[in-house]
Each structure stands twice: as C-alpha cells, then as structure tokens.
Amino acid sequence: MKKEIRICGFGGQGVILAGVVLGEAATRAGYQAVQTQSYGPESRGGAARAEVVISSEPIDYPRVSRPDVVVALSQAGYDRFGQDVADDGIVLVDQALVKAEGVTSVPFTTTAEEVGRKIVANIVMVGYLGALIDVVPHDVLESTVLANIPAGTEDLNRLAVRAGRDLWLSNEGGNNGS
Amino acid sequence: MARELDYRRVMEVLGSREQFAQGDVACAYGAILGGCDFFAGYPITPATEVAETMAVLLPRLGCAVMQMEDEIASLSAVIGAAWAGSRAFTATSGPGFSLMQEGIGYACMTETPCVIINVQRSGPSTGQPTEPAQGDMLQARWGTHGDHEIIALAPASVQECVDLTRLAFNLAEEYRNPVLVMTDGEVGHMREKIVLPAEDEIELVERCPPTNKPGAYVPFRAAPGSVPEMASFGTGFHTYVTGLTHDERGLPATDDAEQHTRLVRRLVDKIRDDTERLTRVEVDSEEGAKVGIVSYGISARSAAGAVRIARAEGRKINHLRLISVYPFPERAVRDFANGLDRIIVPELNLGQICHVVREALEGEATVERVSRIGGEIIPPEEIVKALIEGGEQV
Numbered sequence: 334m335k336k337e338i339r340i341c342g343f344g345g346q347g348v349i350l351a352g353v354v355l356g357e358a359a360t361r362a363g364y365q366a367v368q369t370q371s372y373g374p375e376s377r378g379g380a381a382r383a384e385v386v387i388s389s390e391p392i393d394y395p396r397v398s399r400p401d402v403v404v405a406l407s408q409a410g411y412d413r414f415g416q417d418v419a420d421d422g423i424v425l426v427d428q429a430l431v432k433a434e435g436v437t438s439v440p441f442t443t444t445a446e447e448v449g450r451k452i453v454a455n456i457v458m459v460g461y462l463g464a465l466i467d468v469v470p471h472d473v474l475e476s477t478v479l480a481n482i483p484a485g486t487e488d489l490n491r492l493a494v495r496a497g498r499d500l501w502l503s504n505e506g507g508n509n510g511s
Numbered sequence: 512m513a514r515e516l517d518y519r520r521v522m523e524v525l526g527s528r529e530q531f532a533q534g535d536v537a538c539a540y541g542a543i544l545g546g547c548d549f550f551a552g553y554p555i556t557p558a559t560e561v562a563e564t565m566a567v568l569l570p571r572l573g574c575a576v577m578q579m580e581d582e583i584a585s586l587s588a589v590i591g592a593a594w595a596g597s598r599a600f601t602a603t604s605g606p607g608f609s610l611m612q613e614g615i616g617y618a619c620m621t622e623t624p625c626v627i628i629n630v631q632r633s634g635p636s637t638g639q640p641t642e643p644a645q646g647d648m649l650q651a652r653w654g655t656h657g658d659h660e661i662i663a664l665a666p667a668s669v670q671e672c673v674d675l676t677r678l679a680f681n682l683a684e685e686y687r688n689p690v691l692v693m694t695d696g697e698v699g700h701m702r703e704k705i706v707l708p709a710e711d712e713i714e715l716v717e718r719c720p721p722t723n724k725p726g727a728y729v730p731f732r733a734a735p736g737s738v739p740e741m742a743s744f745g746t747g748f749h750t751y752v753t754g755l756t757h758d759e760r761g762l763p764a765t766d767d768a769e770q771h772t773r774l775v776r777r778l779v780d781k782i783r784d785d786t787e788r789l790t791r792v793e794v795d796s797e798e799g800a801k802v803g804i805v806s807y808g809i810s811a812r813s814a815a816g817a818v819r820i821a822r823a824e825g826r827k828i829n830h831l832r833l834i835s836v837y838p839f840p841e842r843a844v845r846d847f848a849n850g851l852d853r854i855i856v857p858e859l860n861l862g863q864i865c866h867v868v869r870e871a872l873e874g875e876a877t878v879e880r881v882s883r884i885g886g887e888i889i890p891p892e893e894i895v896k897a898l899i900e901g902g903e904q905v
Contacts, residue, residue: 353702357531360704366531368702371886374556374640394816394891395701395809 335388336466337397341410344372344381347455352383354459358469358477359387367395380409387468404458405431444496453493460497471498514717516546518710524571528707534672534699535560538628541676542600546715548574549599551588553581556640557696558630561602582607586614593623596743598680600626605634608647615689616655617754622687624718626679629691630699642886643696645808645859651691652837658775660782663691663837665808669703681716686782687738697809697888721748732759736780782838791834792843800827802898803851805868807833809888810857816891821898828898841871848876855902857881857889865905878905
C-alpha cells in the first residue's frame with residue numbers, strides 16, 4: 334500500500350497542519366509516513382503546499398511523484414498542481430474557493446462555517462481525506478487532530494473532522510463531481 | 512566530574528519516545544539527548560525551528576538559551592560557553608553560516624568543542640530562504656581561512672537528525688573541534704516518525720579533564736596527532752585562550768615557525784589520522800554493477816529511490832551514502848568504486864562533493880554529477896536517466 338497526497342492552498346489556511354495530521358495519524362496507525370512542505374517567505378498568503386506519503390514499506394524519496402489525491406484550497410494551487418495526478422488520481426477542490434471543470438468540488442469551507450468557524454475548513458478536509466483514503470481509522474485521525482490544535486478548540490475541531498468524514502460518506506464515495 | 516544525563520527529567524521535557532517530528536525539532540532533541548546545556552542563535556529560515564524548540568525546552572531543564580544579535584555573536588557565545596564547561600551549540604543556514612566562518616576557525620585554533628547545525632538553503636547570499644540546497648558543502652570544509660580539519664555529518668532522515676546531532680556532541684568533546692551537522696531545508700522541515708534513544712543507549716563522551724594539579728597543568732600540551740586535556744574556566748586551572756599561534760601554555764608565539772607548524776599539524780592530524788574511525792557510510796552493492804552512486808543528505812533519499820527504480824527495470828547499480836562527509840571517507844569511497852566504471856554524485860548544488868569524490872578516486876572511475884538547484888529535491892528518475900545517458904560533467 335502506498336498513498337501519495339498533495340494539499341495546496343495559500344499560507345494561513347492550515348494546509349501544512351492538515352498534512353502533519355494525516356502523516357502523524359498514519360504513523361500512529363502503524364504505517365510509514367513522510368510529510369514535506371514548501372511555502373514562500375510570507376507568513377500569510379503566498380503559495381503553501383504540503384505533501385504526505387503513506388506506505389506500508391519504508392519510504393526512500395520523500396516527495397510525492399504521482400499523487401493519488403490532490404486537494405486544492407486555492408485557485409492558484411489548483412492552477413499549478415491540479416493537472417498533475419496519477420491516471421486514477423482524484424482531484425478535490427474547495428467549492429467556495431476554486432472554479433474548475435471535471436474535478437470533485439467539495440464544500441470544505443461551507444461545511445466549516447456550518448460547524449462553527451471557517452477556520453476549521455482544513456480539518457473538515459482532513460476528515461474527508463481520511464475517509465476517502467481509508468487507511469487510518471477515524472478514531473486515530475480524530476485523536477491526532479486533537480493532539481495538534483490549540484487548547485480550547487477541541488469541540489470545534491472534533492465537530493469539523495467528523496463533519497468532513499460524514500461529507501465523504503453522505504456523498505457515497507464523493508462521486509458527485511461538480 | 513563525570514557528566515550524566517538526567518534521562519527521566521529530559522524525557523519529561525521531550526515527551527514521548529516515539530513522535531512524528533520535524534527534522535529541526537529532531538536536531539534539538541538530539542542536542543538535548545547529547546547533553547547540551549547551552550544554546551545561542553539567531554533566527555533564520557529554515558533553521559529557526561531549532562532555536563524555537565531549544566528556547567522552549569532548554570529552560571525547562573534549568574539551562575540557558577540566548578538569542579544573540581547576529582550569527583557572529585551566536586557562535587562566539589557558544590565558544591565562550593564551551594570554555595565555561597558547557598556542551599553548547601548553535602544552528603543557522605547559509606547566510607549565517609558565512610558569518611560564522613571566523614568563529615569556526617577560532618574554535619578550530621583554540622580547540623573548543625562545539626556543534627554547529629547548518630540547515631542549508633539556497634544561495635548565494637540570501638538566495639531562496641525557504642528552499643533546500645546542499646550548497647555549503649565545500650564551505651563547510653574550507654570556509655574558514657587557514658589549515659584546519661573539520662568533522663561534518665549529513666543526516667538523510669529525521670531520525671538521523673536525532674542520532675547524528677547526539678553523535679556530534681560526543682565527537683566535539685572528544686576531538687575538541689567544531690562538528691558540523693550539515694542538514695538542509697528539506698530534511699529540516701520534513702516530518703517522520705522518530706524513536707528517541709532508551710536510557711541505556713545514552714552515552715556522553717566528555718572532553719578529557721586535566722590529570723595534573725593546578726600549576727602543573729599545561730593547557731595545550733599534547734603529543735602529535737592527539738587532543739590536549741581541557742580545563743574549563745572556573746575549575747582552578749590557569750588557561751590562556753587565543754586564536755593566535757600559541758605555545759603549549761596557550762601564550763602567543765606568532766613568529767615561531769616550528770611552534771606554528773607543530774600546532775597546526777597537530778590540529779589537522781588529530782582528525783585526519785582518525786578518518787577511518789570517524790567514517791560512517793552505508794553501502795548497498797550487488798554483483799556485476801558497473802555504475803555506482805555516491806550520495807549524502809536529502810539527495811541520498813533520491814538516490815535510494817533511483818536504485819529501487821533501476822533495479823526494478825533490471826539494471827544493476829550500487830549506492831554508497833556518506834553519513835560522515837568530513838574527514839572525507841576516502842578509503843571507503845575508493846573501496847566502493849573498485850570495479851565500477853562510473854560514479855554518479857547527485858547534489859542540490861552545481862557540483863561540490865563530486866569534486867572531492869573525483870579527487871579520492873584519482874581516475875579509477877569517471878565521476879559524473881546530477882545537479883539540481885532552485886528548490887525541488889532531485890527526482891529519482893533524474894538519477895536513473897543519468898545512469899542510462901550519463902550525467903553532467905564534473
């Protein structure tokens with residue numbers, strides 16, 4: 334088993350935190366995982382990209398070569414990385430932030446607003462991705478989220494990661510292309 | 512006084528033995544598990560997380576962290592702390608490493624144990640702050656002026672950031688020399704699972720204390736190729752420390768050719784003579800290969816990927832990973848290249864260690880390079896392509 338995931342957006346969206354949570358959850362579930370990141374010199378804005386490779390074997394090259402899943406939380410991220418996927422790869426974009434044809438458009442931001450705050454869109458996305466790649470049990474993913482967020486935001490983040498999972502499940506595998 | 516790590520207290524601060532951690536953070540963990548009790552630094556991407564982690568953790572162990580005004584002061588503070596008995600280090604990246612060259616030379620000349628972590632980024636000058644590179648590899652060897660030797664290690668994984676930083680502290684103490692941990696922005700910002708050492712795996716090697724009484728102690732007296740005993744300041748011994756050429760008492764002796772020759776030859780030989788002992792390489796060879804890769808650091812991960820792809824295609828290829836880069840493991844590289852026609856050296860620069868490899872091989876095999884700059888690490892396929900079509904000329 335090997336899964337390559339690329340998440341892109343702009344600085345401040347929690348793209349890198351989302352990658353960290355996925356990678357850490359995978360190691361907690363007994364897999365090998367590497368998370369890498371690249372970002373510009375700005376602390377907010379600018380392009381941010383997180384990559385996660387999850388494998389049952391040791392991982393040599395740590396970067397994503399042919400992503401199984403690309404998630405774009407920004408138009409610029411989609412424009413730059415949206416085409417570069419494996420043949421059977423999946424491209425997910427945020428319904429509110431990215432306009433694109435022939436991809437799966439998911440209401441991460443809208444769901445986050447329904448849960449309570451737009452800021453947890455990345456955690457909604459983590460819940461969705463976790464269910465989609467189906468490698469890490471949800472309870473492991475949820476506890477990893479809770480270990481990586483500021484104290485006092487546990488309830489909001491728990492709701493967010495569950496809402497993301499439910500979004501995937503209710504979409505019957507997410508095959509509801511836009 | 513023998514130094515022991517209060518393992519229980521340290522682990523209370525570091526947390527769980529198994530973590531999904533970033534390379535920079537792992538360097539900080541390795542330092543603390545290596546007995547570090549002083550850090551001084553100046554923030555710089557992509558090394559800032561080392562300083563941030565030290566600033567959070569070290570005070571909780573009752574030790575000091577100083578943010579200095581620049582990198583010159585950072586290494587100077589480290590050198591001062593080392594003379595006061597500390598196991599001290601700093602962490603920086605290219606521009607800061609350039610500023611530290613004077614301090615590195617001073618530490619070599621005064622035989623001051625210290626560790627410098629260079630999380631390499633793209634240069635020259637301020638270059639690409641957030642992008643990884645391996646462009647300081649020759650500067651690490653020759654950046655400071657004058658004859659000297661250096662010890663440098665190159666982690667290729669987050670686990671090795673822990674392990675090699677720990678090792679760096681012991682080597683610095685044992686050889687009384689700066690030890691460089693030459694990591695890069697990719698390894699520094701990468702996260703992987705690490706397993707911190709168990710209590711019985713911890714060993715702190717210390718500088719050799721004076722065996723004579725105060726008054727009889729001669730601070731820089733040592734046989735050729737050996738390391739003098741070191742009395743820390745405040746322990747009752749007289750020591751004079753200068754970057755000038757000095758006699759065995761540490762006093763300036765700048766117009767004495769014999770004194771200078773004896774001193775500098777000893778500084779060089781204490782490390783050069785121990786090259787075999789300091790050599791750490793990982794070899795992956797198979798019968799019948801005619802081409803090999805010599806790699807280090809993050810590019811070793813690309814090389815391992817290339818070996819996997821090439822072998823799956825039925826091609827034969829060997830791989831040597833340098834874990835210690837300096838003193839350069841000449842014999843290990845020569846042994847590895849024995850019987851090979853071509854050696855490929857992948858690096859995130861336009862050709863640095865490839866020259867050292869070529870010099871070591873003295874024409875025994877052709878040396879080619881796979882060079883990449885700009886920010887992305889080398890895709891394994893580029894190395895496979897060089898295997899088939901040839902790499903760039905060295």
